[in-house]
Amino acid sequence: MRRAAVSLLLAPLLLTPALAGCTSGAPGELDLKVGGPFGARPTIVFPDAKPMAGLQVDELAAGKGEPLRADDVAIVQYTAHVWDGRDNRLVDSSFNRGTPAAFPMGELLPGLERALKGRRVGSRVIAAIPPGDGFGANPPQGVADGEELFYVVDILGAHRKGASVESRGGTLAGVRVGGGARPALAVPAGPPPATFAAKVLARGDGRAARAGQLVVTQYEAAVWSRRSVFDATWTGGGPKAFKLGDGSVIKAWDKALDGVPVGSRVLMIVPPAYGYGRAGHPEYGIKSSDTLVFVVDLIAAY
Structure with missing residues (x-):
């Protein structure tokens, strides 16, 4: 039983054009690089420019596990940055804390929900999330109104709503x-x-x-x-x-x-x-x- 509320709410790979395979918006020639293997802290090299307009998503590694469904609890490692074309500061990272995080599907930021739903365990997903698909007009501490977010999420596991242990009592x-x-x-x-x-x-x-x-x-x-x-x-x-x-x-x-x-x-x-x-x-x-x-x-x- 939790004592208190939880905090904010994951071989090198090159993405050019940036966020190719995006869910919306035309891909642009932004030299965004995300490196590192699945499950390890990623390296991110941002371009000297802001992202394209709209939610953009790509899958850098395709997993072979179960797909994430509505009401699943996804266990992930992730990192989140503000993508502003300047310092692109780090907002949060489970890699830095040393312990994975739980992402309950149906309760995430709208853009993150769309980026992860249906992705399989073992996948690395990246997403550029505009304010309208993120925190909107009431962002948490560390994120200003109108700022774009960039997530790298490694999906480690998915647990169903009815998960249980069989027992004789x-x-x-x-x-x-x-x-x-x-x-x-x-x-x-x-x-x-x-x-x-x-x-x-x-x-x-x-x-x-x-x-x-x-x-x-x-x-x-x-x-x-x-x-x-x-x-x-x-x-x-x-x-x-x-x-x-x-x-x-x-x-x-x-x-x-x-x-x-x-x-x-x-x-x-x-x-x-x-x-x-x-x-x-x-x-x-x-x-x-x-x-x-x-x-x-x-x-x-x-």
Whole structure:
């Protein structure tokens, strides 16, 4: 469960004319160069000119994996620049942070959505995005109104809305989890345990998740005292991705998922000290005294 909101929203190859194969606008003789292999930080040499008008897109490497569909969560490495024909400054880069990013399809900038939809895992896509297909009149810090963006995006993975781990279900401290593709939490009456506990209900055979990695999950969460679910990705739009070990998820997740192989289903009992602490989580009606219950499917780790 995320603690706070996430930030902004990826052999040398030569592109001349610039952004050939664009989705709109005529290609121009702009000597734009994007170098480096898929999955590695790209080198970009901008021309001394602004891009052509309109959204322009090209695929520099064609992947052979699954195509991105509406509602998928794409896992990407990316870099984003302002393309102004002067300093072409860097705005954001997952390569620099050392961890891939999650791009939920259907929630991206319009130009980025059009550039990535239908592209296959393993593809490197570049896009020059005009303001009307980008942040519009309300850009975030680091981007000024009216500035053009340039993205390089490497698509590492795609995860479907219904992704799940098959399990026979199980119990922990009286909490029951049903089996099947989508688990169902049943919290018993009475007071919760005072200590944190976690149990792997189904152990996968993938790589072990480690601190510093981006993990892709499905989960269902309940407040013990109310015996009711307050959040569930299976009904909330699809998988969610979080980075382990950097404070972006509650302490329980860092503790329970570290070392667990991909393909596992994990059940957690989370007292306040391992959850939202004294602050609680007012958005979900969680008080400082509330013990929580999570069942988490570990779909992937990057």
